[in-house]
Amino acid sequence: MPEPVLIYSRFPKAQMVRIGERYDLLDAAGKPPIETFSAEQLKPIRALITAGSQQIPPVILDTMPSLGAIVCYGTGYDGIDFAEIRKRGIVVGNSPGANAAAVADLAMTLMLAATRRLLPASDYVRSGDWAGSKPSPMMRPPHAITGRKVGVYGIGEIGRKIAARCAAFETEVGYHSRSKHDVPYQYFPTLGALAEWCDILMVAVRAGADTQHIIGADILKKLGAGGVIVNISRGSVIDQVALVSALENSAIAGAGLDVYEKEPHAPDALTKLPNAVLTPHIGGHTVESHVAMQDCVIANLDAFFARKPLPYPVEQGARV
Amino acid sequence: MPEPVLIYSRFPKAQMVRIGERYDLLDAAGKPPIETFSAEQLKPIRALITAGSQQIPPVILDTMPSLGAIVCYGTGYDGIDFAEIRKRGIVVGNSPGANAAAVADLAMTLMLAATRRLLPASDYVRSGDWAGSKPSPMMRPPHAITGRKVGVYGIGEIGRKIAARCAAFETEVGYHSRSKHDVPYQYFPTLGALAEWCDILMVAVRAGADTQHIIGADILKKLGAGGVIVNISRGSVIDQVALVSALENSAIAGAGLDVYEKEPHAPDALTKLPNAVLTPHIGGHTVESHVAMQDCVIANLDAFFARKPLPYPVEQGARV
Numbered sequence: 256m257p258e259p260v261l262i263y264s265r266f267p268k269a270q271m272v273r274i275g276e277r278y279d280l281l282d283a284a285g286k287p288p289i290e291t292f293s294a295e296q297l298k299p300i301r302a303l304i305t306a307g308s309q310q311i312p313p314v315i316l317d318t319m320p321s322l323g324a325i326v327c328y329g330t331g332y333d334g335i336d337f338a339e340i341r342k343r344g345i346v347v348g349n350s351p352g353a354n355a356a357a358v359a360d361l362a363m364t365l366m367l368a369a370t371r372r373l374l375p376a377s378d379y380v381r382s383g384d385w386a387g388s389k390p391s392p393m394m395r396p397p398h399a400i401t402g403r404k405v406g407v408y409g410i411g412e413i414g415r416k417i418a419a420r421c422a423a424f425e426t427e428v429g430y431h432s433r434s435k436h437d438v439p440y441q442y443f444p445t446l447g448a449l450a451e452w453c454d455i456l457m458v459a460v461r462a463g464a465d466t467q468h469i470i471g472a473d474i475l476k477k478l479g480a481g482g483v484i485v486n487i488s489r490g491s492v493i494d495q496v497a498l499v500s501a502l503e504n505s506a507i508a509g510a511g512l513d514v515y516e517k518e519p520h521a522p523d524a525l526t527k528l529p530n531a532v533l534t535p536h537i538g539g540h541t542v543e544s545h546v547a548m549q550d551c552v553i554a555n556l557d558a559f560f561a562r563k564p565l566p567y568p569v570e571q572g573a574r575v
Numbered sequence: 576m577p578e579p580v581l582i583y584s585r586f587p588k589a590q591m592v593r594i595g596e597r598y599d600l601l602d603a604a605g606k607p608p609i610e611t612f613s614a615e616q617l618k619p620i621r622a623l624i625t626a627g628s629q630q631i632p633p634v635i636l637d638t639m640p641s642l643g644a645i646v647c648y649g650t651g652y653d654g655i656d657f658a659e660i661r662k663r664g665i666v667v668g669n670s671p672g673a674n675a676a677a678v679a680d681l682a683m684t685l686m687l688a689a690t691r692r693l694l695p696a697s698d699y700v701r702s703g704d705w706a707g708s709k710p711s712p713m714m715r716p717p718h719a720i721t722g723r724k725v726g727v728y729g730i731g732e733i734g735r736k737i738a739a740r741c742a743a744f745e746t747e748v749g750y751h752s753r754s755k756h757d758v759p760y761q762y763f764p765t766l767g768a769l770a771e772w773c774d775i776l777m778v779a780v781r782a783g784a785d786t787q788h789i790i791g792a793d794i795l796k797k798l799g800a801g802g803v804i805v806n807i808s809r810g811s812v813i814d815q816v817a818l819v820s821a822l823e824n825s826a827i828a829g830a831g832l833d834v835y836e837k838e839p840h841a842p843d844a845l846t847k848l849p850n851a852v853l854t855p856h857i858g859g860h861t862v863e864s865h866v867a868m869q870d871c872v873i874a875n876l877d878a879f880f881a882r883k884p885l886p887y888p889v890e891q892g893a894r895v
Contacts, residue, residue, distance in 0.1 A: 267714060356721040356745055363744075364687035371684050373854065377694060380853040381846045385839045391855065394587060399861035401676040416745075423743030424683075425676060425736075519705045526701045533700040534693065535711065541719035 258560050259299060261288055261319065264306035266328065273549050274304070278556060285309070289318045302559055304552060307331035307349065308462075308489060308518075313339055324559040326552050329354060329539055330413070332569050333462040333489055348565040350551035352412045354539030359416035361538045362457055362487045365511025366421075368532045369483050370400055370455065372509075375529060398454075398481065401425040406453030408446060409460030409488065410436050417457050429453060432460070446470070450477035455485070462489030470494065475501040482507045487538045490515040499524045502531055513538045578880050579619060581608055581639070584626035586648065593869050594624070598876060605629070609638045622879055624872060627651035627669065628782075628809060628838075633659055644879040646872050649674060649859055650733070652889050653782040653809055668885040670871035672732045674859030679736035681858040682777055682807040685831025686741075688852045689803050690720055690775070692829075695849060718774075718801065721745040726773030728766060728790075729780030729808065730756050737777050749773060752780070766790070770797035775805070782809030790814065795821040802827040807858045810835040819844045822851055833858045 260278040262271060265285030274280065281300070283291050288300075300319045305311065307327035311334060316322060325335065327349040335347055368374065375392040379385050405421040407414045407430040418428050418440055429441040431449040436442075443449035446469065450456055456478055460466055470484070471494040478484060484507060486493055495516045501507045502525075509530040515521050521533055539548065554566045580598040582591060585605030594600065601620070603611050608620075620639045625631065627647035631654060636642060645660065647669040655667055688694065695712040699705050725741040727734045727750040738748050738760055749761040751769040756762075763769035766789065770776055776798055780786055790804070791814040798804060804827060806813055815836045821827045822845075829850040835841050841853055859868065874886045 269714075357719050360687065360720050360744060361691055363683075364691050364693055367680065367684035368688060368693060371681060371857070373684055373688060373693070373852075374697060376854040376857055377852060380841050380855050383843075383846070385855040386841060388839065393855065393857055393860060394589075396857075396860045396862050396865055399677050399863040400680050402863065420740075420743045423740045424680060519708065521700050521706060523703075526703070532693075532697060534696040535700050535705040535713065537691070537696055537713055537716075540713060540716045542716050543719040543722065545716055 258301065258556075259296075260556060261292075261297070261300045261303040263288065263303045263311065264309045264328075266304075266306070270328070270545055270549070271304075274552055274556070277553060287315055287318075289315075294318065302326060302556055304328055305334065308334050310334040310336070316340075316343060316345075324348065324555070324565070326555045326559075327569070328548055328552055331462065331489065333491065335569070346559065346565055347569040348551070348555035348559075348567045349569050350548040351567055353547035353551050354541075354544035355412040355416050357541040357544040358413045358487050358538035359420060359459075361513055361534065362413075362417050362459065362485055362511075363420050365487070365513065365532050365534065366455060366457065366483065366485045367400070369485065369509040369511040369530070370397060372397055374532060400455075403427070403454040404429065404452055405455045405457060406430065406443070406449040407440070407457045407459060408432075408449060409458070410438055410440075411459065411461060413487070414457075414459035417459055421455075421457070426455075446474060447477055450474045450482075453478070454481060455483045458484065458486040458488050458492055460488055460492060462491050466492050468492075468494040470498075472497040472501065475507050478507050480505060480508065483509045483511070485511040487513045490518065495522070495525070499528070502528050578621065578876075579616075580876060581612075581617070581620045581623040583608065583623045583631065584629045584648075586624075586626070590648070590865055590869070591624075594872055594876070597873060607635055607638075609635075614638065622646060622876055624648055624876075625654065628654050630654040630656070636660075636663060636665075644668065644875070644885070646875045646879075647889070648868055648872055651782065651809065653811065655889070666879065666885055667889040668871070668875035668879075668887045669889050670868040671887055673867035673871050674861075674864035675732040675736050677861040677864040678733045678807050678858035679740060679779075681833055681854065682733075682737050682779065682805050682831075683740050685807070685833065685852050685854065686775060686777065686803065686805045687720070689805065689829040689831040689850070690717060692717055694852060720775075723747070723774040724749065724772055725775045725777060726750065726763070726769040727760070727777045727779060728752075728769060729778070730758060730760075731779065731781060733807070734777075734779035737779055741775075741777070746775075766794060767797055770794045770802075773798070774801055775803045778804065778806040778808050778812055780808055780812060782811050786812050788812075788814040790818075792817040792821065795827050798827050800825060800828065803829045803831070805831040807833045810838065815842070815845070819848070822848050 257279040262282040302324040404427045410432045431443045511532040513534045577599040582602040622644040725746045730752045751763045831852040
């Protein structure tokens with residue numbers, strides 16, 4: 256008989272089909288599991304699948320006394336309270352790198368769309384205003400990407416792929432992370448120094464308590480009036496109120512965001528801004544990266560139930 | 576007294592300011608010059624500035640009997656009838672490479688936006704449908720870019736920059752041009768073979784009579800149902816009716832277009848398609864590339880009036 260596994264976050268059903276072929280899935284779909292399942296059903300649950308960003312409060316962990324493994328679908332695990340799960344002897348796994356290329360590609364899509372003002376350009380053609388020789392929103396040309404300074408914040412697998420892609424656009428690339436890495440880009444020991452130096456700031460840091468709102472009004476001010484910020488990490492990294500204010504007041508030139516402080520809530524203050532390019536957290540959303548993430552989830556579950564070490568374990572503090 | 580120079584095509588005034596500091600500009604703004612200026616005014620005109628794509632019929636050349644130089648603002652010169660201008664002893668100059676990086680960047684913007692379906696994703700967030708948990712247009716994930724085959728048609732300066740950028744996205748890159756070049760990409764001796772091989776076709780060929788409608792229903796069929804086509808060259812290269820039909824019937828997956836058969840007319844059949852990303856011929860439209868193009872125009876004009884060879888001459892048949 257297949258082992259029962261709880262689906263903690265809300266996932267499209269299609270993403271769980273392959274996992275469901277091996278495990279008996281109980282889908283809590285983002286709600287506290289006890290609202291959907293009985294205490295009897297939850298009692299034997301030894302493993303759960305989560306989106307990584309959703310918190311799992313102690314009171315919910317209490318409803319699954321047999322829980323031994325938390326498996327994150329994706330690279331992130333910022334919703335995990337490591338002190339709490341360590342106390343309970345629970346192991347955590349993720350899908351490292353499985354979606355890195357897809358996320359880096361979306362970061363580039365957002366960066367290019369924001370800098371080349373793709374949305375107003377597209378609207379101008381689609382509305383018929385171009386054909387009608389109406390005044391163009393593109394009258395003032397944007398700055399080129401070539402020759403500009405791109406700062407990558409966080410130089411893990413996604414950050415490296417972003418850096419390599421940006422370098423191919425004939426830009427100067429610099430980065431900040433907690434320590435210097437063996438990469439061919441200029442290192443900045445502080446985020447402030449990176450923001451001061453760069454024109455385009457690509458946020459690829461692993462999110463956690465120590466990066467909460469680390470990008471606020473001061474960093475955005477350093478980025479400056481010509482600056483563009485792109486975030487494909489987690490919404491928590493940026494103080495969203497400060498970002499909206501910076502975009503409204505042209506303290507920075509534009510933003511490309513795939514993540515938000517409270518998903519799926521992209522606030523009206525943000526969605527009405529013409530200089531923000533917004534996507535619904537689709538960074539890792541490609542056919543190939545879903546297959547790769549599912550491979551990691553299955554490998555982690557299989558190993559756990561076989562009493563072997565997880566092949567893709569998460570160590571707290573592995574942040575880069 | 577500054578030499579008079581005719582502005583033949585319609586340009587935003589801002590683009591002519593620097594040139595106007597050195598020459599006495601007569602702006603015909605895209606209309607036959609004789610509609611705006613008298614025969615007396617046109618008679619001494621020895622040089623004109625054109626967008627390169629606009630044709631200059633013999634009857635118009637007849638109104639400028641002193642014409643000795645045609646200076647194209649940009650890289651293109653597909654509107655020039657070389658047999659005709661050679662007969663009249665007119666030299667032609669352009670702005671080679673001045674906007675190559677900007678055009679390549681826009682090609683990448685269009686490719687990424689089309690493959691990652693940026694416009695529906697953006698609309699989903701902006702409309703509030705994401706926050707309202709309405710069904711997502713992104714439910715079926717797109718294919719990743721990494722690992723896909725990108726075909727570059729035309730391997731001049733713009734094509735090379737596109738190829739280098741695509742390679743950084745961990746794709747396989749191939750190309751077709753009239754001859755094999757010293758580039759690190761697989762060569763395909765025919766456009767058909769390239770289209771058969773690739774998933775994404777980037778059109779960067781120099782336009783002319785020999786490339787008119789070279790991409791028609793047959794090439795699009797070879798590109799196939801998963802295929803994406805991007806054109807930043809000239810609209811004339813693609814049979815637009817065949818392209819609209821291929822997009823309507825899902826014979827190909829998507830398109831990113833900066834150029835059209837009759838600009839500024841992007842037909843309704845095209846603008847209503849959800850799988851086309853359309854921009855208003857802004858490939859070379861950055862602050863830096865305008866400066867570089869103006870530098871070339873000024874250098875060509877200065878040399879011509881000093882009776883020196885043009886620094887940026889166009890030789891007919893220099894197509895790559």
